[in-house]
Amino acid sequence: MELRKLGSTGLKVSVVGIGCNNFGGRCDENLTKEIVYSALDSGINFFDTADVYGHQGLSEEYLGKAVAGKRKDLVIATKFGMQMDKDGRKKGGSRRYIIQAVEDSLKRLHTDYIDLYQQHFPDDETQIEETLCALDDLVHQGKVRYLGCSNFSGWQISDADWTARNRGLNRFITAQNLYSLIDRSIEKEVIPACQQYGLGLLPYFPLASGLLTGKYIRGSEPPKGTRLASWGERAKSALSDNNFDIVEKLTSFAAKKDHSLLDLAMSWLASLPQISSVIAGATSKEQVQQNAAAASWRLTDEDMNEVHIISSP
Template sequence: MKYRRLGHSGLKVSEIGLGSWLTYGKAVADNTAYDCIHKAYELGINFFDTANAYEGGKAEEVLGEALKAYPRSSYVVATKLFFPMGDRPNERGLSRKHIVEQCNASLKRLGLDYIDLYQCHRFDPEVPVEETLYALDDLIRQGKILYAGVSEWSAAQIENAVGIGKANHLRPIISNQPIYNMFERYIEKEVLPVCAEKGMGQIVFSPLAQGILTGKYKPNTEKPEDSRAANNSTNWVINSYFRNDVLECVQELNKVAQDLGVTLSQLALAWVLRHPNISSAIIGASRPQQIEENVKAVNLVLSQDVLNEIENILERVKDFAPLR
């Protein structure tokens, strides 16, 4: 495994991280989830991502239980808040009340004394940014969280928050967690440059486009019965990728991978990690073997000729916009 600093902070995270969205606490049995987490740790992954909203806290519980086997200083836990955790008006968003209450609840579910990286899962237009930033800074002062980050914020929102933080001498936001893969590249235009300028690293999710960039889905064919795409509880996320032009590109990308003697998933992860502002790519896994395959991507360096070939293939889907 290789490690990168998260932005300008001193925190080092594994280039491949393990996430729990749509998997642990939901589609994957707890024992299998434990096996995946243990395999990830064994292979050098030190960054584990979850959120309070993942199955109403169940994913946090599964992750916390699995990590009890290891020294606390040896891993980095990231969790998030924003989405509703109940039906009452203050059980959602980024108000001081919700931030403090959900931090305490996440600590309890995870079984930890502190959270390494606490992230605002989305931007909250109903709450003053100052209120959110001061609440996060107070949690850092109290030692309940070590660093703060955001997820899927726009470049303008990030720039504004960083400016407010500096003006008020608050501890800086060190990271952003956006979606990023060969098909969803919106961050390249504005988010990446702004974050690089502000000293924030990227922890990207869905680098394999929810499994599309493994090559197991073919154009003009039915989804495999045992795949996540055929699972009624998770296929809403994947369905936007099921277009023949996208799947045809995947087949061509697979040929590039074969010529290099690697798997398509390894190629896709190496492509994501080519950018120096990306600190870690979060994978999901329902089997330990998937993690063993994916971590090999950290040793794959793509030449400019290969990168050009990939760009030529992706040109036909450059306007891809998922229906979400």
């Protein structure tokens, strides 16, 4: 498994990371362990979770138990900021909440430090300066190694970077955003901002919620148990004729190269230099192995150009 620098830091992470959003939900504790062990066997050292994943932080708890005894060899990322209670008190980017949130995550993860602590979504009610000052304190206290943002726009990344540099604070070193051959919208502003300020990109939903695995058929209902099956009416936009046109062309391209659609989706992202790690969720050890193997295919410049044309909006 290829290792890459996490943003501009010296920390190395596997080019494929495990998205832990299914832990504590679709994956119980035993299945979580199977997935984690399969990832380790595949050379994956990067695990991305969040306090809100699973019921009441179960994703962090299950991950912490699964990696017991192996912590020093792994890079664990988690996130804060999404609502964790019914009355809306446990959320956001205020200093008070961040101090509480990090302690809760450390406890659930059974660790005394977090490698990458990410703000899950921008908080319109809290100045970014307050958030960054609180996060900077956590770095100096040794509770957090590096900082990242998730679902930030290009201008929000720019604003956060300017604020951190102006105040002499630790900066965000990664940006985690939705990115795949089906949704390339971040290429307009987010990727240029990451390149300008030296942030590594951590794309999530690289398989477009399964659309880039070939499991969905044009004109048919999503198979039971799949992610899109649980979306109801929202699935219609993902299963549009335009998206299926792209999928069919990509499938044909991959077949000519003796690869699957999934291989192409993962390898396209892994072939981009700005990508630190591709965050891929899994609900079985077989999926982990497929994702890990897929990223080993490196597309040529000619391949990249052709895929770029096929998948252009």
